[in-house]
Amino acid sequence: MMFLLRREWLLSWRRRSELINPLVFNLMVVALFPLGITPDPDELAVLAPGILWVAALLATLLSLDLMFRYDHQDGSLEQVATSGTPLAALILAKILNHWLFTGLALTLMSPLLGLMLNLPISLMPLTLLVLALGTLVFSTIGAIGAALVAGLRRSGLLLSLLVIPLYIPVLILGTGSINAALAGVSFVAPLSALAALACMALALAPWVAAAALQLSIND
């Protein structure tokens, strides 16, 4: 397992210029909301959790397409599939790596974006925690979608269609926790539900994605 993780990490590191794109995209999407809705700080503070989440969701979607793309094209995937190393192990490594380079990076950006949206500073720790959990679920569930479309050519839009409905609970629980804190009520319920969702997704998704990937290798 460690050698799979190390390989993914090395590959992502050497392609890091590509991985900047979702982060820049995230910043740009967040900038659109004040322009499109209102620059009023008070109103923005109310909208901030939702904006942060929607932007992170879209940025994740953008980066998902590359999860298996290179390995599928160059034949690494079929070498893994015929090697005796379970595909699910590779997928788990890819999920963790994707989260590290996309989810975690988006999470670390969020306080800065939160400031731009007038999100109270006292809420930043919670925002970081919830986004870190939520983006982990994004990467995990996204792996299933990415595995399903790995063999297709123009797959970006299709991937979004498949994955967005599955992301809705994460969006609801994620914004819900921050909104609850913003309103001064307990955020324990949505936060623990989100954590449960993350555990479930991490336990199941690699196997499902492996089944999907086994199909995508066919050609």
Place this chain on the structure above:
Amino acid sequence: MGYFDSFSDFIRMGNHGVFVWSVYGITVFTILGHWLGLRLQKRRLVTEMQRLKKRGQL
């Protein structure tokens, strides 16, 4: 007739006629659409197969 006093009452449905009737209209239209769509697809398949047959590709 039935619950209503007159036929025009029945059609008007107490000012809700437009909503009620459009829903029922859409439903009937949908069921018919499925049925017609299938017939059309089948006919298209037959003509396509006949063309293949003529070219001896079947």
Place this chain on the structure above:
Amino acid sequence: MSSSARQNHNDPVLRARDLICERDDRLLFRDLQLTLTDGSALRIAGRNGTGKTTLMRGLVGLNILLEGSIDWRQTDASPWLYVGHRPGISAHLTVLENLRFLARLRGLDPDQAALRQALAAVDLQAFDDSPGQQLSAGQQRRVLLAMLYLPGLPDCWVLDEPFTALDKQGVLALEHHLGAHCAKGGSLLFSTHHEPTVFDYATVTLGEHMTEGAT
């Protein structure tokens, strides 16, 4: 290695019965029977488009369009080693990193010397620290073939057109290597357009009965 252990089971490495493959509404082959025993080589022949690649991919579980009963002899690890058309070489890893990854996938952990030796066998020793993207398609394929020179590999090799990326000398060297593999009791399933001369093999030709049926 375990040549005595190998003699213990007389059942073949692979027994495939009643294979059938349909693709895009076209029947590629049917009622195909294959048996591969220890120490033997089997060549899949046939013109382009007769389903050689589909057959080999299907046998190693990469193509669900292949139907029929496929029984590999039970082993602890994956019983085969597959070399397909795609090189399996990541553009952003060096040749050495790629080769080590291919080995690690199979539970092997060859040392630096073994890796360099394998690269030397396919004449790529000078490229060990080049990233995969700087290699030509043929060179990438040869990195994958270098895997065949690592110690501790599975007994059955499934090689789809292994000779394509090689020059005359390379072809001859690989033929000798494959012959030695079979002589040691390994088995080999491969497809080529040319006919190897160095070792003995049986041939299954795809597509023959199909053309008879059509004309």
Place this chain on the structure above:
Amino acid sequence: MAFSMTPVWRWFHRWTSPPNFYRIARPWALGLMLVGGVALLVAWIWGLVFAPEDYLQGNSYRIIFVHVPSASASLAMYLSMAILAVISLVWKIKLADMVLRQCIPVGLTLTALALISGAIWGRPTWGVYWIWDARLTSMLVQLFLFIGMWAIHTAIEQQKLADKATAILVLVGFVNLPIIKWSVDWWNTMHQPATIRITGETTMVWEMLAPLLLSMAATYCVVAALVLYRTRWEILYRERKTRWVQDELGLRGQA
């Protein structure tokens, strides 16, 4: 598998063979369509003409005889699709793939119908066509899921791969559906919408309930018939290169 040798299995295999199913599905489809059609007509006339007016919503509540049956049938459709997906992935029955493929447009239609009828119903009840009510929102997500299935089946060219990928997606969606429903409900209570539920929990009088139950039963029949009709078409299409289909389409006598 030892099970694959049993007579039951062999019988099942023969029964689900496409030509056989094509043959036996016809009377079933016809019968269900007739029974369902007549029952739906009766239920509608009953609901539209004879059922009393709702004291709160007036006559607009009569949309319930379309909205609730289609919403409930769309959920039932999802459940049956999940079962079909398991059959397809575990037992590799070809027929399950064909039925599953044709369940998609029917389920999509039902969900859309539930949404549209809900929205139209919303206008006289809430004064607006759309409210982010928990049920409507879940229904909308369900529509997205159906669209996803349809999209992936269309995008993958190899039939068999498309079937399997769709089955996987159906199962993933099915596992997610309760989570989606729960989270949307939670979200809805948190934002405390000032609405009357269009299909409230208030106990219905018998004169309304009876036509509603009849319309639901009738809708299930019609939907089953539609799926059977569509499956027959799918069988024809997929087996178009075979002799029996060409006989069926009357193509072999001509040449």
